[in-house]
Structure formats: structure tokens, C-alpha cells
Amino acid sequence: MPPKSLDLLQGTLDLLILRTLALGPMHGWGISQRIQQMSQDVLRVNQGSLYPALQRLETAGWIESEWGASENNRQAKFYQLTKTGQKQLRAETESWTRMTEAVGKVLRASEGGA
Amino acid sequence: MLSRLAAWWRRVRFDRDMEAEFRFHVERETEKWIDAGLPPDEARERAMSSFGPMDKHKADMREARGISWVDELVQDVRYGARTLTKNPGYAALAVLTLGLGIGANTAIFSVINGVLLKPLPYEHGDRLVVVRQSAPLSGQNTLGVAIAEYFDYREQADVFDGLVEYHQMNFDLLNRGEPDRVSTGVVSANFFDLLGITPVIGRTFVASDDVPGAEAVLVLSHTYWRTKFGGDSNIVGQVFEMNDRPHRVIGVLPNVPHYPQENDVYMPVLACPFRAAAERTIPQNRRAFGGLSVFGRVKEGHTHEAAASAIATINQRFTADHAGVYRTATSGFQATTVDVRSALTEGARELLLILMGITSLVLLIACANVANLTLARMLGRDRELALRSALGAGRGRLVRQLLTESTLLAAAGGVVGVVFAMATIGMLTTFVGRFTARTGEVSIDLPVLGFTMLASIVTGLLFGTLPALGTRVNLTTALKQGSNQAGDGSGRRRMQGALIVAQVAVSVVLLVGAGLLLASFYRLQQVDAGYRSEGVLSAQVYGNFSRYGNINALRRLYLPILDRLEGQPGVVSAAITNAVPLAGSAPGTTRFDIDGRVTDDPDRRPTTDVRVASDKYFDTIGIPVVSGRAFGALDTAESLPVVVINRSMARYWDGTDPVGTRLSLNRGETWLTVVGVVGDVRQFGLAQETVAQLYLPLSQSPFNLAGQVLVRTAGSPAGFAPLLRETVHAVDPNQPVENVQTLDDLRSEALAAPRLTATLLSVFAGLALLVTLAGIGGVIATSVTQRTREFGVRMALGASRQAVMAMVLRQGLVLVGMGLAVGIIGAAVAGRVLSAYLYQTTPRDPLIIAGVVAAFLAAATLACLAPARRATTVDPLIALRTE
Numbered sequence: 001m002p003p004k005s006l007d008l009l010q011g012t013l014d015l016l017i018l019r020t021l022a023l024g025p026m027h028g029w030g031i032s033q034r035i036q037q038m039s040q041d042v043l044r045v046n047q048g049s050l051y052p053a054l055q056r057l058e059t060a061g062w063i064e065s066e067w068g069a070s071e072n073n074r075q076a077k078f079y080q081l082t083k084t085g086q087k088q089l090r091a092e093t094e095s096w097t098r099m100t101e102a103v104g105k106v107l108r109a110s111e112g113g114a
Numbered sequence: 115m116l117s118r119l120a121a122w123w124r125r126v127r128f129d130r131d132m133e134a135e136f137r138f139h140v141e142r143e144t145e146k147w148i149d150a151g152l153p154p155d156e157a158r159e160r161a162m163s164s165f166g167p168m169d170k171h172k173a174d175m176r177e178a179r180g181i182s183w184v185d186e187l188v189q190d191v192r193y194g195a196r197t198l199t200k201n202p203g204y205a206a207l208a209v210l211t212l213g214l215g216i217g218a219n220t221a222i223f224s225v226i227n228g229v230l231l232k233p234l235p236y237e238h239g240d241r242l243v244v245v246r247q248s249a250p251l252s253g254q255n256t257l258g259v260a261i262a263e264y265f266d267y268r269e270q271a272d273v274f275d276g277l278v279e280y281h282q283m284n285f286d287l288l289n290r291g292e293p294d295r296v297s298t299g300v301v302s303a304n305f306f307d308l309l310g311i312t313p314v315i316g317r318t319f320v321a322s323d324d325v326p327g328a329e330a331v332l333v334l335s336h337t338y339w340r341t342k343f344g345g346d347s348n349i350v351g352q353v354f355e356m357n358d359r360p361h362r363v364i365g366v367l368p369n370v371p372h373y374p375q376e377n378d379v380y381m382p383v384l385a386c387p388f389r390a391a392a393e394r395t396i397p398q399n400r401r402a403f404g405g406l407s408v409f410g411r412v413k414e415g416h417t418h419e420a421a422a423s424a425i426a427t428i429n430q431r432f433t434a435d436h437a438g439v440y441r442t443a444t445s446g447f448q449a450t451t452v453d454v455r456s457a458l459t460e461g462a463r464e465l466l467l468i469l470m471g472i473t474s475l476v477l478l479i480a481c482a483n484v485a486n487l488t489l490a491r492m493l494g495r496d497r498e499l500a501l502r503s504a505l506g507a508g509r510g511r512l513v514r515q516l517l518t519e520s521t522l523l524a525a526a527g528g529v530v531g532v533v534f535a536m537a538t539i540g541m542l543t544t545f546v547g548r549f550t551a552r553t554g555e556v557s558i559d560l561p562v563l564g565f566t567m568l569a570s571i572v573t574g575l576l577f578g579t580l581p582a583l584g585t586r587v588n589l590t591t592a593l594k595q596g597s598n599q600a601g602d603g604s605g606r607r608r609m610q611g612a613l614i615v616a617q618v619a620v621s622v623v624l625l626v627g628a629g630l631l632l633a634s635f636y637r638l639q640q641v642d643a644g645y646r647s648e649g650v651l652s653a654q655v656y657g658n659f660s661r662y663g664n665i666n667a668l669r670r671l672y673l674p675i676l677d678r679l680e681g682q683p684g685v686v687s688a689a690i691t692n693a694v695p696l697a698g699s700a701p702g703t704t705r706f707d708i709d710g711r712v713t714d715d716p717d718r719r720p721t722t723d724v725r726v727a728s729d730k731y732f733d734t735i736g737i738p739v740v741s742g743r744a745f746g747a748l749d750t751a752e753s754l755p756v757v758v759i760n761r762s763m764a765r766y767w768d769g770t771d772p773v774g775t776r777l778s779l780n781r782g783e784t785w786l787t788v789v790g791v792v793g794d795v796r797q798f799g800l801a802q803e804t805v806a807q808l809y810l811p812l813s814q815s816p817f818n819l820a821g822q823v824l825v826r827t828a829g830s831p832a833g834f835a836p837l838l839r840e841t842v843h844a845v846d847p848n849q850p851v852e853n854v855q856t857l858d859d860l861r862s863e864a865l866a867a868p869r870l871t872a873t874l875l876s877v878f879a880g881l882a883l884l885v886t887l888a889g890i891g892g893v894i895a896t897s898v899t900q901r902t903r904e905f906g907v908r909m910a911l912g913a914s915r916q917a918v919m920a921m922v923l924r925q926g927l928v929l930v931g932m933g934l935a936v937g938i939i940g941a942a943v944a945g946r947v948l949s950a951y952l953y954q955t956t957p958r959d960p961l962i963i964a965g966v967v968a969a970f971l972a973a974a975t976l977a978c979l980a981p982a983r984r985a986t987t988v989d990p991l992i993a994l995r996t997e
Contacts, residue, residue: 028138028139029138029139029142029143034145040365047139048166048167048171051135051136051171051174051175052171052174052175052177054179055175056178059178059179061691065242070138070142073833074138074141076138077138
């Protein structure tokens, strides 16, 4: 049994999807697999969050979808980043880094104080 | 439609895509587990369970996609319908209340549409005008046009396509079975052409039908042709006898309403013997036959104002030329034109607008009530709304949901309303038919349904918006608090209070109106008309002029009829006169001179209404003889000429006894001796003050009369009708007997219009009262439920049951009191529009207002009592535990 997986906050999932798609077009199942692999099984994507998130990102215009042949040669819906999606990814990555750093600083500071 | 189709298609495609995508996902996942070594079944199961509930994901995706407003609307409607069916009591009450309100409005509007709004059913109906002459200084609002005057207008006016004349006569039509008295329109040859009416069979009149010596011809109305001749298509060419001459039918009119009156048949002007005879006397009497109606069609490109001023100018010209006849300085004789459409409806316009105003008030009350119901229900829905808003429904979305529900209710109310209107429209048209000839065109047609739809939508928005304004749901408090305590609701409560005040105020206005009309009706009913109507049967026995052309001939008809009637068993007495009481149209104004007080000033000579009556008239109808005596068998053609006058006329004798004095109706040529004074009779309507009247004995009368036979019977007067007909036919088998009616029926007929007006308004006011009381009761009840805890605390702290009850009652009665105050002011203002319909009742009758206030307070107290009593039964312990 892998370590207990963490639930993803909504904004975080969006960021991860964008990041995954930065590597190239991918279908929904592939995205979930890749996030799981890249996080070494720590992050598990709930399908109930994944597909609505994809829909939301598409509505926002950050990604676009297209039906195509999958690796096992079946019809699958592939998502890929748009121009604005790439910009969004950069902006979100930056703000995420800043936030985690800030949270880290706080946590370290309180550890030091204890 | 196309956009809805497109939306539907997009939705179908979206769903299909989602399914394919999910399927692919599960298949890939299954493959993964198979690759990992699981058996296919297990792998599939694992994939499925890790994927989770597919439908839920789909719904989430749809929401993420953002759905179109159409989808949202469908969702709202579905949700709304579900909510409403879950509260059948609320829904039924709301739909019924709204249905009554909308139905009343629909019914009234259908009449307004048919009577006031629809164009006349004639070609160029909007260009038709009627010439209106009046003599305001003599108190005559409409004065028929005389033949010579019509000729002047016709020859001198150039703004019309044509001017035509019309008058109505009753003639006997002989040939088939019983002699038939037909109402006959006597019209110019181009009358139907001017109105643009083309016959369904045959032809209408041409100029050559209206020259001296032409063959007498008739055009039949569609209704008469259908009912009397069964729509016989061979009718044209058939010959009937009328006025002792053969008349040939030349055509049948289409089924259109006739204005100004419905007639059975039409004939050209010269075929009417009266009109023809009168035309020959014009040189001696310029105003000969002054009873014509004159219609004109204004030429295209000319305004109605131009037409009116042309007529006015011509009138001024001929009145100046014949100054001695018209005496415009004292009579104010003048002329103008009026649209035919408004002329036909002016009697009903005001009443209809009042009714429309009343029904809109009723609808407003219904709206306020349903708004209140909704508000009350929303107290219980706070948690639901809060939950929905927590789940991401925006405030706009919630408001829209509430509006959808209210519109659904209103639409259902609209359907109920149309059914209600269909059920009541017949009664309503009969009622309005007493004021206008145009009710034949009333129907529930497309414009009316459009109105109903609009009324429903506006209604829905109206009562939906108010509660929706109160949906500022405070999430945290609503979710934290128990369902009984949701929200502080103070804004909402204030709104409920305001709605109650408004409802009470409007109800008071309606109730006071109804009270005024009822009081007025009661007074009208109590009016002593001056005669005893019970036990008397009346019938029109109009001798046709061709056989009974003068008073001597008429006496040969009437006296034997009276003789035979008196010989019939069960007859107490029988008489003949020229108009039954309450049936007259306007009093005559014959000038007379009193012997010894003759004056030459034409304006100071008194006038009287001259009647002809047979011996037993006063006995038969129960008019008391005040002094002197009535006519008797001894007053014959050869004896001293005598008259009987009424009390009102006796006033001209300035307190001296008129009995024994003499008066003259012909400037002293002959003198008539006053032998008696009788009581006054309301000859022209119950509400009409009595006028000076003079009775000439039938045996001595020089004047013709259209006889009304009156029979006082010992038994039931209505049962005597067949015997009455038989008796008349024994004297002359060709003599029509018409309008056989008891005087009781005539009297009740005279009261029908005020009775219906009062009934209608009472029904509406009663409805308003009920709805308002239900509203008050409901609001107080919800407030009691909300305050359960507070009452518990109060009672735990020692408040008596009476104190709690008084508190609840006070809450209700303060609102009612405020409403009453506003309503009384409103009633004082609104009462004025009713004044034309009130008899001896002032619009501000303090007794009625006080009565309404007292009744309302009592009813409202009753309505609050049930919830108030419930407040006192609160068990403090339970109340305090309620959280």
C-alpha cells in the first residue's frame, strides 16, 4: 500500500494539470497516471475532480481538446495547452513557489521558536 | 426555436463526448490492472470503483461547463414544479387566488375589448360619425334630427362620402301565421353602401327603390331570416303585406351587428308612411319628424374635427334662417358629430372602466396575498436557500428560481382564470348589454388571451419580486440556526406587514364601494313608485296605423277589448294607457295654460307630460286619488271635457285647489276641467323624480295612443297571459299582443342594472375581504410560530395567557388599523367615481364607512384569534427546548 495519498485542493489540481500538459497533449487517463507517477504515488487524482477541472480549464480557454488516436489505437479526447494556458502555467507556478516558500519560512520559523 | 434546437444538440453531443471519454478512461485503467496481472473481471471492477460514480462526475462536468440559460430555465421550472407539488396546499391556494383575480380581469377585459376597443365591424368603421344635435339650455342632451334639417346637412356638407338617415318603426308583417310585429329600420337607399354591408342573398336598396311610386321592398336581417324563415334561400322575391301594401323581399343582410339598433327588416325612407306624411308638412313645421338619426362617413383625408365643424356651421346657418323656430338664445340648439363607435359605447364606458379598476384592485390583493404566502413559506425555506447558495448558486440564480416558481403559479392561475372568465362571460355581457348595443362582439379571442397571458406574467413578477427581494440570505446564520429560527427575517416581516396594510386598504376601498352601491340599491328598492305593481299584467297592444289611424278607430279596438277583459273570470279590473310606469323614456313637455293665469311669455308657461288613460286606470294600477275624482263612465265624448292631474302638477296652482278649475293645452282653444288630483308615479324610472303629469280620459282624448293593456287579476297575473291574448284576438284576430309582462317583473327589470352592479362589486369586495383575512391570519400564524420561544420565555417569566393573546392580537390589529386608515382616505377619493351610480347616497356616507370599519375589525380579530390562541398554548418547557 502506498503512503496515504493527499486530496488535492482545487487550484492545485489545475496547476498540476497545466504542468502535465506542458509536456505534450494527453488524454484524461494519461494525465491522472502522469500526476501519480511524477508525484511518486503521493498525489492521487480523483476522477470526480479531474474531469470537471479539465472542463473548467477548457471553458477558461487555457487548454483545448481534440479527439485523436490513443497509444493503444483507440479514440480518446486529447487535451493540450493553449497560449494563454502556457502564460497561466507560468504565473501559477510562480505564485505557487512563492506561497510554498512563504509557508515553509513560517513553518521553519515556528519550529525554531519551539 | 432554432436556438433551442441547437442548444439541445449541443447538450446531446456534450453528453456523448463525456461518456466516450469516461469509457476510454475506464478501459485504459482496466488494461493497466490486467497488465499488472489481475484477472479481467477483477481488473474491470477495480477500474470502475476507482473511477467513482459516473453520473455525479457528469453532473459536475456539466456545471463546470456552465450551462446555457435555456438549460437553467428548464432546470428551474422542473425544480419549481417539484417544490410546488410538494406543497399542494400552498400551490392550490395561490393558484385559486390568482385564478379568481386573473379570471375577473380577463372577463372584464374581454367585454372592454369587444365593446370599447374593437373597430366597428364595417368597412371604414373608424370614419363613421353620427350627427348629434342638442339644446343644452333646455336640458336636452340629444335631440333627433328633423327631415328638413337632415336635408340641409346632406346638401351643404362636403366633407362626407355621404350622409344617411335612419329611424325605427314597428309595423305588422302579415302573411305567415300570426301577425308579426317587426322592428323596422327605415333607412336612406345608400345606407348599407355607406356602411359597406353587402347582402348574403339578393341586393340592398338602390336609389330607384326610394322614389315616389316605387314598388315597396324589404331587406331582412340575418337573424330574422334564420329564425322566422329557417334561412330559406328562396326568400328573395316573396311578398308580404305590411301597412296594407304588398312588400317584396329583395335581399338578406349578412350576420353583422346592427347599429344603432337591431332590426328585423329594413325599408327605404319613402316606404314609411309616417315619414312620408311628415315630409309634406315641412312648410308649416320645420321640425317635422324630428326623430331621425343621421350618420355620415367622413371623406378620406378629412378629420373628424372638420366634419364636426362643418355640421356645426350648417346648423348655425339654418338656425339663424329660422330663428323663430329654434330660439337658440334660450335653447342653445347646436350640432356636432360624434364617432359612431364612442356614441354606441358612451353609456358603458365609464362603468366598464370602473369594473376594470375594481378587478385590478382584486388582482393586486391576490398578488399581495400570494406574495405573503410565499414570504411565509420562505421562512421555512431559508435553510434550503442557504444550502443552495453554499453549493454555489448565486443570489441572482436564487432570485430567478423564486421568480420561476411564482411565474409557474401565475401561469396556472391564468389557466384557471380563463376557465373562470368563460364561465362568467355570458352573465357579464347580459349585464353590460343594458348599457350598450355592442355586446354582440364580446368573445374570448386572441387579444383577450394575450391580455390574460400578460396579466399572468406581470402578476407572477409582481408577487415573485417582493419575496425575492428578501432573499439576502445570511449563509452562516441560516445554516447554524435551527429551521424554526432561520434568519432574523425582520426585513421580511416588515414587508409582510406592509403587504397586509396595503391589502386591508384596498379591501376597504372595495367594501365601501360595495356598501354604497348596496345602500343605494336598497333605497331604490324601497322607493314608493306611487302604484301597486302586484297582481297586474301588462301587454303592448299597438294598433297599426293603417287600420287604426285615428283615436276613434283606436277606441273601436280598445273599448271592446276592455269590456271583454272585465267579463273574464278572475279579472278585478282592466285599463288601457299609453305607457306603463317605469317604462317611459323621457317625459313629454307639453305647455299648458291655467285659466286665469295665462301668460304670453313662452318661457314661463309650465309644461306637463300628457297621458291618455281609460276609466279604471287609477283603480287597476292602484294610484290613489288625492282630491276630487278619477274618470268615470259618465265622462263621454259628449260630456264636459275633463282631466285628472298628478300632485306634482297641482303645484302650479300655488296652493289653491285645482279641482274645478280649467286648463288648456292649445292656447285657450278648448278648455279642460280638472276633476281630480292623483298621486305621483315614477313614470320614467325609480330613480327619476316625478314630473307634472296630466291624464286625459280615453273617451275624450284627441290624441292617438299606442295602447298598453293593464289587467289586475285576483289570481296569478302571469297565468292570465293566454287569456289576455285570446281576448284581444277575439276583437281583432290580426292584432299583435306583445311584451306580456307582470308589473312586478317590469319593476324588477328596472332594478336589474343597479342590482347587478351592486352584486358584482359585492362579490369582488367579498373576495377581497376573504383573501385579505386569509392573508392576515396566515401572517400572524407564521409570526406566532417564529416567536414560540419568545412566548415560552414570557410565560415562564409569568406573563398571563391573556397578555400573550393580547400581544398577538395587537400585532394583527395594528396592521389592520393602519390599513383601515389608508383605506378610508382611499375610499373617500374613489367613492366619487361611483356617484353617478348612487341613488340618494353620498359617496362619503359615514354610516357605511363606520360599518365597514367595524365589520373589518371584527373579522380581522376573528382571523387573528386562532393563531393567538395557539400562542397561549405554548408549553414554556417545550418552547425553551426548541432550538
